[in-house]
Amino acid sequence: MNSAAVIALCLPMAAHAQSASDMQGQINSLSAQLATISAKLQAVEAQQAREHAAEQAEAAQRKADAESLEMRQTREEAQIAAANAAAAKLPGLAPVRAEQQSLNTDYVSKGTLPGSFIVPGTDTSIRISGFVNLQGEYNPTENLGPKFSIGNLDPSGPARSATSGDFQFNSKVSRLVVQSSTPSPYGPITTNFAIDLWGFVSGGDYNQALQNNSYSARIVFAYGTIGPFALGMMNSNFIDNNDTPETMDFAGPAGLPAERTEQLRYTWTANKTSMVSLAVENPQSGYQDTRDNIEVASKTEPMPDFSLRYQYTTDLLHLQLSGVLRDIAYEDGYGHRTSHVTGATIIGGQVNLGALAAAFGQDNIGGQYWTGSIGRYIPDDFGGNVASVLAVNNGTTGTPQTIQTKLQDDQGFALYYQHFWLPTLRSTVTIGYNHDNLASFLPADTSNAVATKTVAANLLWQVVPTADVGVEVWLGQKQYQKSTGVTPQNAAKVLFGGVWHF
CATH class of the missing domain: 1.20.5 (Single alpha-helices involved in coiled-coils or other helix-helix interfaces)
Known part of the structure; x- marks a missing residue:
């Protein structure tokens, strides 16, 4: 127990x-x-x-x-x-x-202009630049020339069919630019000189030497500046280059104002965003008459053209309002002169969409509207009568005096949108429209365009910073005088090529 x-x-x-x-x-x-x-x-x-x-x-x-x-x-x-x-x-x-x-011991030193050098023994900076252009063109409708000159479109028929399916290359737009800048007590004194190969050729654009396709040189720019003054050949103070679409075609959309002319210009910079410029420009006008029914340059110019332009620029947008005052005159060969003081205006703008929202990147949208007696400020190749602000009723051969004259004004617009698919890949879509108020007494002529319309789209690739290649498609329509009995006619064009900058 x-x-x-x-x-x-x-x-x-x-x-x-x-x-x-x-x-x-x-x-x-x-x-x-x-x-x-x-x-x-x-x-x-x-x-x-x-x-x-x-x-x-x-x-x-x-x-x-x-x-x-x-x-x-x-x-x-x-x-x-x-x-x-x-x-x-x-x-x-x-x-x-x-x-x-x-x-x-260098002798060639860096200058004040981008990419420039100082000439030894001086304080002048020199810059040499430009670009080489090669453009292929295919015209399925009719050969309208090296630019899409829809105003030159012929009615359907043998004359048009004979040149349909036309193909060619050209390098006319290639350009050489020489610039200089020299310091002075009044600010830099600059000179700007440029030539390309789009000069006049007797017989037309395609009447070149058969063995070597020779072109004729022409002055594009030749002007100098000192302080706020600029003198010489440059883009007209009236036109709006800043609000213009990027196209491979040299002329751009239908009716787009574009003009280079000799002038004396004064520019006043009001502040960081606003600039005003006034120019006295070389006058040049033309007329179309009933006697010969051809465009003729006027023999008399009573006064220069006066242009005034205002520009407003920020990171978000660019705006322009410009006007030109002209005196259009005609001498009838019998000692009589008719003169009309007239003018025209342009309103243009561009919005940089990336400044609104980062998602838009570098995309931009813009355009311009014009109205008035523009004449030569709109390229003549958008219609046989566009440059003739003045229409003259002078009867037939032997008529002793002018019967009637009429100013022919234009109204038109161009709109565009540019989209960047990638930093090096971009496209621009553009439309253009121009209407010319032709005098009713002018004889029926299919070379005269009452209205022209174009639409275009391109794809451009920046292969390297100094070279772009691309392709562009154009569609256009020409409206003829009612008296011709011709219905509106359509045309197309395809361009491809590249630009190499230096």
Whole structure:
């Protein structure tokens, strides 16, 4: 019995000991797990500390690199300035003598114009630039010339069919540009000279030398500036180049005003966004009569053309309002002169959509509207009578005096949207419309266009920063005088090619 009692007492004690032992084991296991977790946390914190230190080191390195680059640019600019200043002291020194005096051993130094150099011995910067153009054209309807001159479209018939399915290459638009800038007490004195190969050729655009496709050079720009004044041949102050679509076709949409002319211009910059310019431009007018039914340049110009332009420019948009005042005159060959003081206006604008929302990127939309006696400011190849602001009723041969004259005004517009598919891939869609109010007394003539309409779309790829290639499709319609009995006629054109800048 005593043994049984001892056994009975020991059993609970043994069970309690077993329970304590199990608990201790669990505690030890938890402690081990906590130690493992703590070690992992310490490893993560150490990794984060290393990454933070690396980021700080990288940021410090970037800052040091930027400061180093800025110091290097400042140093190089100072060296260039010193070399240019030394170059200005060399007009009477031969190169070897200049080297001996260590004044300047480069001889060609960086100029003030982008991509320019300073002429040794002077403080004049010279820049030579331009582009080479090659354009292929296919005219399924009729050969309308190197531009899509829808106003020259013939009615359906043998004359049109004979030149349908026409193909050719041309490089007429290729251009050479030479610019200079010379400092003066009145600000930089600049000169700008450019030529291309779209000069006059007797017999028409395609009457070139058969063996070498020779072209004729012409002056595109030839003007100089000093302070706010500009003098010479340049784009008319009246037209709106800034709000013009990008097209491969040289003329652009139907009726788009485009003119270069000799002029004297004064430009006043009111503030960072507004600019006003006034120009006195070379007058040139034409007329179409009933006697010969041809366009003729007027023999008399009573006064120059006066143009006034206002431009407003911000990152978001560009706006232009311009007008021209003209005196259109006609001398009838019998000692009588008729004169009409008239004018025209243009309203244009472009919105840079990326400034509204980043999702638009570089996309832009714009256009312009024109009205009035524009005449030669609209390319003549949009209709045989467009440049003739004045219509003259002078009867037939032998009529002693003008019977009647009428100003023929135009109204038209061009709209476009440019989309960038990629930074180097872009497209422009454009439409154009022009209406000419022809005099009712003019004889029926299918060369006269009452209205012209065009629509175009292109795809341009900037292969490298200095070269673009692309393709462009045009559709157009010409409306004839009602007296001809010809219904509106349609035409098409496909262009492809490239431009290489230098």
